[in-house]
Amino acid sequence: MKTASITRRLFLLSTGAAATGLIVGCSSAATKSKGYSSIAGAFEPNSFIQITPDNQVIFYLPSSEMGQGILDGLTTLIAEELRVDPTAIDVRHASLHSDYKNPELRFQGTGGSNATRTQFLPLRQAAADTAAAIRNAAAKQLNQPAHKLLLADGHVTAEGRRYAFGEFVALAALMPMPENSPLRGPAQFDQIGRERPRLDALAKSTGIAVFGIDAEVENLYRAVVVRSPVLGAPLKRFDATAALKQPGVVDVVEIRTGVAIVAQSYWQARKAASALELDWEKTELASWSSDSIYQKFTQTLNDSSQKGLKCCDEGEGDKLLNQAQHVVSADYYAPYLAHATMEPLNCTVAVDGDNCAVYLGTQYVEASAGAVVYYGDFDADKVKVHPAFLGGGFGRRGLGDDVAEAVVIAKKTGRNIQLVWSREDDMSNDFYRPAALVRMQAGVSEQGLIETWAVRRVGPNVLDHILDQWVDVLAPDYLNKGFVDWLSKLGRPLFKRFIADPSSADGIFSDYDMPNKAVRHVAQDPGLRTGLWRSVGHSSNAFFKESFIDELAQRAGIDELQFRLANMKNNPRLTEATELVAAKAGWGKALPGGHFHGLATHSSFGSAVAQIAEVSVEGTKIVVHKVTAAIHCGLVVNPGIVRDAVEGGIIFGLTAALHGEITLVDGVIQQSNFHSYPMLRMADAPKVEVHIVESQEHPEGVGEPGLPPLAPAVANAVFKASGQRLRDLPLRLT
Amino acid sequence: MINFQLNNTSVQVDIDPDTPLLWVVRDHFKLKGSKFGCGMGLCGACTMHVNGEAVRTCTLPIAAVQGAAIISIEGLGTPDNLHPLQQAWVEHSVPQCGYCQSGQLMSASALLQKNPNPTDDDIDVAMNGNICRCGTYSKIKSAIKSGAEVMRTQESIVETFDPASGKSIVKEASS
Numbered sequence: 001m002k003t004a005s006i007t008r009r010l011f012l013l014s015t016g017a018a019a020t021g022l023i024v025g026c027s028s029a030a031t032k033s034k035g036y037s038s039i040a041g042a043f044e045p046n047s048f049i050q051i052t053p054d055n056q057v058i059f060y061l062p063s064s065e066m067g068q069g070i071l072d073g074l075t076t077l078i079a080e081e082l083r084v085d086p087t088a089i090d091v092r093h094a095s096l097h098s099d100y101k102n103p104e105l106r107f108q109g110t111g112g113s114n115a116t117r118t119q120f121l122p123l124r125q126a127a128a129d130t131a132a133a134i135r136n137a138a139a140k141q142l143n144q145p146a147h148k149l150l151l152a153d154g155h156v157t158a159e160g161r162r163y164a165f166g167e168f169v170a171l172a173a174l175m176p177m178p179e180n181s182p183l184r185g186p187a188q189f190d191q192i193g194r195e196r197p198r199l200d201a202l203a204k205s206t207g208i209a210v211f212g213i214d215a216e217v218e219n220l221y222r223a224v225v226v227r228s229p230v231l232g233a234p235l236k237r238f239d240a241t242a243a244l245k246q247p248g249v250v251d252v253v254e255i256r257t258g259v260a261i262v263a264q265s266y267w268q269a270r271k272a273a274s275a276l277e278l279d280w281e282k283t284e285l286a287s288w289s290s291d292s293i294y295q296k297f298t299q300t301l302n303d304s305s306q307k308g309l310k311c312c313d314e315g316e317g318d319k320l321l322n323q324a325q326h327v328v329s330a331d332y333y334a335p336y337l338a339h340a341t342m343e344p345l346n347c348t349v350a351v352d353g354d355n356c357a358v359y360l361g362t363q364y365v366e367a368s369a370g371a372v373v374y375y376g377d378f379d380a381d382k383v384k385v386h387p388a389f390l391g392g393g394f395g396r397r398g399l400g401d402d403v404a405e406a407v408v409i410a411k412k413t414g415r416n417i418q419l420v421w422s423r424e425d426d427m428s429n430d431f432y433r434p435a436a437l438v439r440m441q442a443g444v445s446e447q448g449l450i451e452t453w454a455v456r457r458v459g460p461n462v463l464d465h466i467l468d469q470w471v472d473v474l475a476p477d478y479l480n481k482g483f484v485d486w487l488s489k490l491g492r493p494l495f496k497r498f499i500a501d502p503s504s505a506d507g508i509f510s511d512y513d514m515p516n517k518a519v520r521h522v523a524q525d526p527g528l529r530t531g532l533w534r535s536v537g538h539s540s541n542a543f544f545k546e547s548f549i550d551e552l553a554q555r556a557g558i559d560e561l562q563f564r565l566a567n568m569k570n571n572p573r574l575t576e577a578t579e580l581v582a583a584k585a586g587w588g589k590a591l592p593g594g595h596f597h598g599l600a601t602h603s604s605f606g607s608a609v610a611q612i613a614e615v616s617v618e619g620t621k622i623v624v625h626k627v628t629a630a631i632h633c634g635l636v637v638n639p640g641i642v643r644d645a646v647e648g649g650i651i652f653g654l655t656a657a658l659h660g661e662i663t664l665v666d667g668v669i670q671q672s673n674f675h676s677y678p679m680l681r682m683a684d685a686p687k688v689e690v691h692i693v694e695s696q697e698h699p700e701g702v703g704e705p706g707l708p709p710l711a712p713a714v715a716n717a718v719f720k721a722s723g724q725r726l727r728d729l730p731l732r733l734t
Numbered sequence: 735m736i737n738f739q740l741n742n743t744s745v746q747v748d749i750d751p752d753t754p755l756l757w758v759v760r761d762h763f764k765l766k767g768s769k770f771g772c773g774m775g776l777c778g779a780c781t782m783h784v785n786g787e788a789v790r791t792c793t794l795p796i797a798a799v800q801g802a803a804i805i806s807i808e809g810l811g812t813p814d815n816l817h818p819l820q821q822a823w824v825e826h827s828v829p830q831c832g833y834c835q836s837g838q839l840m841s842a843s844a845l846l847q848k849n850p851n852p853t854d855d856d857i858d859v860a861m862n863g864n865i866c867r868c869g870t871y872s873k874i875k876s877a878i879k880s881g882a883e884v885m886r887t888q889e890s891i892v893e894t895f896d897p898a899s900g901k902s903i904v905k906e907a908s909s
Contacts, residue, residue: 067831067868197827204832205823206816207767207807211833214766222761247750265761267753342771342779342833342867391769391833392867423772640827644870648830651869674776674865683858685871 113701324443343391431531649706
């Protein structure tokens with residue numbers, strides 16, 4: 001093991017970002033500003049790469065590393081074109097800068113499983129141009145023709161002599177910067193496609209990787225917030241007399257979401273919190289419980305006067321439904337879910353006069369910075385975000401609510417503070433995966449082809465809550481705050497009355513050849529805030545679609561694999577994945593006694609995934625023995641990480657399928673910690689086998705697509721094992 | 735005043751006696767490798783060794799560790815001197831988000847101290863208190879097995895660490 005270089009890299013990874021990775025506007029008149037602070041003598045061709053005279057290659061990672069392996073993936077792209085060993089690159093989390101914007105999201109953030117897809121060419125181009133600049137400088141300095149120089153392993157070789165890149169950075173910085181340098185082709189790849197341990201494995205196996213909660217600044221106090229038991233209810237009154245007498249407590253302040261207690265230590269703050277006396281206003285959410293929500297959804301589903309908004313209309317819509325040979329109708333339900341990232345939300349804020357520095361793990365660096373400006377009234381150019389590793393993201397971390405609390409506490413108390421949410425805070429103040437009740441209807445021909453596909457979905461949307469969160473913090477700061485707040489509230493009426501929130505219907509009418517489609521969504525929202533949960537709409541819609549596909553196949557009397565293949569003639573990627581998984585799992589072959597296979601196939605975030613779950617039933621217990629998966633995600637950067645991400649999605653999906661349910665009684669979330677919102681543990685984790693379809697096509701997403709097919713694959717196997725068609729999540733046998 | 739051994743160094747701390755060991759180690763001694771996950775001993779992210787046993791330190795009052803020997807992840811090994819399990823963790827590319835892995839490693843290393851050749855069931859039982867939200871269980875299990883194999887073939891190493899820096903002070907081999 002190359003200890004010295006690895007230790008140096010780890011040092012930078014764990015502490016360097018906080019020390020250096022943050023600047024706002026260091027531009028001189030001559031050069032465009034870069035996303036990092038300048039290092040004397042270094043070659044700084046773009047915001048991603050710095051090469052120092054002593055041959056240190058630094059890469060500023062524009063995406064957040066939350067477990068999905070993007071640190072490894074994007075560093076590999078740089079290494080490939082720059083001709084440097086990826087383990088020798090110092091990787092730092094990029095702070096806020098326009099050069100780091102997500103090309104699809106249009107702001108700096110990580111989501112939608114799009115980082116490899118969107119950065120595959122731009123980052124390689126940045127590295128290839130940098131390598132070309134080194135080559136040109138070396139040619140001039142060594143007086144050699146450029147094409148005779150060999151670049152490899154961070155060195156230039158000329159006439160048998162090796163020179164470190166660093167020897168040419170001074171000249172490279174003075175020469176014209178090459179553009180559109182040719183990229184290496186797949187036949188030349190020696191980093192892309194190679195399997196090796198992920199680059200952050202060592203830091204994360206030794207406790208030195210720095211997460212948001214590990215931030216330390218001078219004179220740091222710890223804060224906790226007591227919030228309403230009914231999410232979002234305003235504070236009526238509070239009495240801090242007793243809390244202020246508790247040891248270590250220095251401040252008690254009211255903030256927008258409740259009351260913050262600031263103490264010398266976390267434990268002191270947490271203990272003092274129970275001494276607070278609080279009264280809360282009653283809100284509409286307090287009138288809802290899970291039972292009444294389900295009843296209301298059912299009533300709406302059956303109320304044909306509520307037409308709903310159009311998500312999809314193709315062919316004859318649902319007009320021909322009843323003319324089909326087989327007409328099937330079934331209602332399905334998926335509950336609210338919490339994210340339960342292992343690292344509870346936290347945010348550390350250091351205020352120095354007009355300057356504000358925030359330390360946290362965040363998927364959305366720009367929203368986190370915006371929250372400091374919007375809620376803390378700081379000038380945008382005085383705000384520094386110090387991103388850290390994320391102890392899980394899954395769509396939860398960095399929405400701005402963490403920063404909004406922390407920055408106001410710091411400002412009101414005039415102290416540097418670390419706000420730490422308890423597990424209970426985290427679970428009861430989430431942006432939940434929305435619940436949904438759907439009616440699936442289809443007409444299938446005598447030959448087993450789907451003719452009509454009709455869906456009526458009832459439930460809350462995602463985007464209106466997220467827009468409320470994001471418009472505030474992402475809007476330009478020259479806009480009037482009242483106007484921005486008004487604007488941010490428009491999502492709800494917009495997605496209730498005018499256009500369907502596309503994320504609500506994501507994946508519910510895709511993948512198969514269905515000539516006639518009618519998909520409607522009736523927005524019905526009790527007011528529990530909802531958000532982006534790993535794979536978003538696909539997380540529940542794949543369960544509805546793929547369970548129902550099995551029902552159709554069974555009604556038509558056709559094998560579930562053959563039924564799918566016959567109905568996905570226009571979906572070559574999913575077909576390849578499906579055929580591969582069937583071959584690998586041995587679909588149709590004999591299984592151990594009492595074991596049954598269930599199949600599900602689903603495309604999301606550009607990738608196609610097919611899964612076969614091997615399941616047995618013991619009384620009312622569902623035992624998942626093995627899950628075989630195949631993914632078609634285009635060209636693979638690191639196959640190990642693709643397999644990990646798919647397996648991770650399967651385990652995450654199985655926790656949800658077997659256990660996941662957030663319930664309310666009078667508006668109060670009933671789950672608080674891992675005893676009432678259980679996670680799959682090692683003994684219950686099935687054996688997972690992931691196969692990758694060979695492909696040279698452009699890379700697609702892998703962080704999320706492994707999740708959606710899991711629940712229906714299990715449910716489809718449970719049906720065969722028990723005869724019970726489970727149409728509600730989580731799956732419970734009776 | 736509570737006295738105990740932290741990563742083989744004598745330390746003392748004057749703090750509210752009901753403060754959980756986790757917060758003492760993280761915020762007083764500034765060793766940040768052990769993580770806060772649930773505060774109820776349900777997830778295992780905070781696991782350390784207390785007199786050789788894997789213990790959930792988010793619910794262990796500091797008063798209860800008077801005179802005890804505590805090992806945190808910083809005392810298990812360092813990047814320059816990895817414990818065989820940490821080496822296996824890297825080779826198997828175990829971590830995803832990584833937040834739970836310190837606790838996983840402490841539970842696994844406590845298991846191997848008692849049972850150098852665990853079966854799958856032994857591993858399932860010993861690791862039952864540690865949640866991984868990213869789903870790295872199968873790799874954890876493989877890494878435990880290969881780490882155990884390495885440990886069975888090499889002598890045990892005892893190390894002493896400065897708890898403030900996490901750096902090795904003394905290194906000696908014992909039989």
